[in-house]
Amino acid sequence: MPTTNLDETARQILAAASRRFLHYGYKKTTMSEIADDCNMSSGNLYRYFPSKLDIAEMFVRVLRGEQVDNLRTVLDAPGRTAAQKMRDFFLLKFKLAYERFHDNAKAFELSSELILERPKVALEWENAEGRVLGEILNEGNADGSFAIDDVPAITKILQNAAYRFTSPAVFHESGEEMLAAELNGVIDLVLDGFAWRSAHRDQSKPSSASSRF
Amino acid sequence: MPTTNLDETARQILAAASRRFLHYGYKKTTMSEIADDCNMSSGNLYRYFPSKLDIAEMFVRVLRGEQVDNLRTVLDAPGRTAAQKMRDFFLLKFKLAYERFHDNAKAFELSSELILERPKVALEWENAEGRVLGEILNEGNADGSFAIDDVPAITKILQNAAYRFTSPAVFHESGEEMLAAELNGVIDLVLDGFAWRSAHRDQSKPSSASSRF
DNA sequence: AGCCTGACTAATATATAAACTGTTCAATCG
DNA sequence: CGATTGAACAGTTTATATATTAGTCAGGCT
Numbered sequence: 001m002p003t004t005n006l007d008e009t010a011r012q013i014l015a016a017a018s019r020r021f022l023h024y025g026y027k028k029t030t031m032s033e034i035a036d037d038c039n040m041s042s043g044n045l046y047r048y049f050p051s052k053l054d055i056a057e058m059f060v061r062v063l064r065g066e067q068v069d070n071l072r073t074v075l076d077a078p079g080r081t082a083a084q085k086m087r088d089f090f091l092l093k094f095k096l097a098y099e100r101f102h103d104n105a106k107a108f109e110l111s112s113e114l115i116l117e118r119p120k121v122a123l124e125w126e127n128a129e130g131r132v133l134g135e136i137l138n139e140g141n142a143d144g145s146f147a148i149d150d151v152p153a154i155t156k157i158l159q160n161a162a163y164r165f166t167s168p169a170v171f172h173e174s175g176e177e178m179l180a181a182e183l184n185g186v187i188d189l190v191l192d193g194f195a196w197r198s199a200h201r202d203q204s205k206p207s208s209a210s211s212r213f
Numbered sequence: 214m215p216t217t218n219l220d221e222t223a224r225q226i227l228a229a230a231s232r233r234f235l236h237y238g239y240k241k242t243t244m245s246e247i248a249d250d251c252n253m254s255s256g257n258l259y260r261y262f263p264s265k266l267d268i269a270e271m272f273v274r275v276l277r278g279e280q281v282d283n284l285r286t287v288l289d290a291p292g293r294t295a296a297q298k299m300r301d302f303f304l305l306k307f308k309l310a311y312e313r314f315h316d317n318a319k320a321f322e323l324s325s326e327l328i329l330e331r332p333k334v335a336l337e338w339e340n341a342e343g344r345v346l347g348e349i350l351n352e353g354n355a356d357g358s359f360a361i362d363d364v365p366a367i368t369k370i371l372q373n374a375a376y377r378f379t380s381p382a383v384f385h386e387s388g389e390e391m392l393a394a395e396l397n398g399v400i401d402l403v404l405d406g407f408a409w410r411s412a413h414r415d416q417s418k419p420s421s422a423s424s425r426f
Numbered sequence: 427a428g429c430c431t432g433a434c435t436a437a438t439a440t441a442t443a444a445a446c447t448g449t450t451c452a453a454t455c456g
Numbered sequence: 457c458g459a460t461t462g463a464a465c466a467g468t469t470t471a472t473a474t475a476t477t478a479g480t481c482a483g484g485c486t
Binding site: 030031032042043045046050051052 | 476477478479480481
Binding site for chain 1: 332366374376380383386395396402403404407408409410412
């Protein structure tokens with residue numbers, strides 16, 4: 001979600017609002033303040049954004065677009081296997097989330113507020129990141145290191161398994177290094193699961209699938 | 214944490230408080246009300262519990278003790294492999310957490326309040342459940358179906374990977390069946406990881422361990 | 427006409443006062 | 457004398473009044 005399709009004035013509003021959101025928090029910045037920063041009246045803001053929440057949504061969309069672009073660079077890293085890229089992906093995602101939310105109450109407030117009112121935005125973001133992850137899996141399939149038949153399903157499973165390390169609510173329990181080490185442990189195990197499936201791709205069904213109650 | 218080491222009066226207080234906590238919520242039940250239910254003065258409560266929060270803590274300890282006992286029954290299930298028991302463990306844990314917190318604001322409030330003020334209790338609980346899970350892993354090691362060298366470490370990893378399905382905050386996003394299916398997907402993958410490690414137990418190190426950044 | 431303004435309103439948030447609750451402990455009871 | 461009480465206190469929650477803010481729109485400006 002780039003800012004290029006936005007009006008010049010809209011971009012100015014967004015920039016002013018963003019500055020205040022991060023510095024003073026979402027609830028503490030008023031529409032009048034944003035308007036003053038842009039040398040316009042508060043009423044005029046509504047010619048460019050339907051509501052204050054939509055300004056926040058656009059701000060978060062831009063940030064998250066940048067984050068997805070950032071994650072996408074993992075795909076282009078030369079000399080890395082698909083397995084390594086998968087690990088890079090999750091470690092980078094964890095690092096970005098940790099740095100954004102840890103000891104940054106303002107960013108956390110903005111994110112919480114938006115997700116509470118606009119849950120769809122969070123889903124879109126997860127899907128966008130899932131697409132990048134899916135490309136990594138496809139790459140592994142193509143070079144023969146993976147043997148994943150249902151890439152979207154496995155993408156979801158991986159996101160679920162790493163949830164603990166991407167959920168901001170939990171970042172205060174442990175330090176960054178500790179969490180990163182535990183994330184690596186999960187990834188190790190998942191990769192070994194892939195290795196097993198790759199080695200047994202011809203077999204009909206994994207035995208574990210029949211043992212659900 | 215059984216109630217048997219408690220004074221008769223303490224048990225009466227705990228029972229009265231528990232009823233009110235679940236029916237009216239933690240914050241809305243007063244010490245006077247609990248005392249009235251027990252035909253005693255509010256001051257007398259403090260001869261049996263240091264504070265209101267300690268009553269809540271004891272209540273949760275009892276509940277969680279029962280839950281751990283419940284999970285432990287998975288261990289005694291006859292004719293189930295260690296892998297099946299591991300799946301049973303997590304599906305049961307998920308089901309218990311879901312049923313307790315989904316559409317039960319009072320239980321959720323009590324749990325949140327306690328964990329906010331007494332984070333240690335949550336850790337103890339996680340460790341107690343981890344011990345049960347560890348026994349399952351040991352069983353798999355003993356019968357040769359697993360090949361886990363560091364059982365406590367793998368226990369932690371499994372708990373991390375299943376975090377999404379045990380964290381009450383997230384239970385409103387999807388339905389129970391959907392979440393259970395996704396949990397099964399994670400367990401499938403983890404079990405395949407175990408299978409791989411079991412088949413390669415003689416090798417020196419997994420290749421994935423050297424690719425961390 | 428097409429933008430833009432700023433007073434206006436309903437709704438939300440803040441500040442203040444009143445009421446209540448967790449906890450203590452000197453006095454009372456058995 | 458140990459067990460129990462309930463008034464008293466400090467801290468918190470709730471209720472109320474006041475102020476601010478998001479969003480609207482009739483009118484002014486270019």
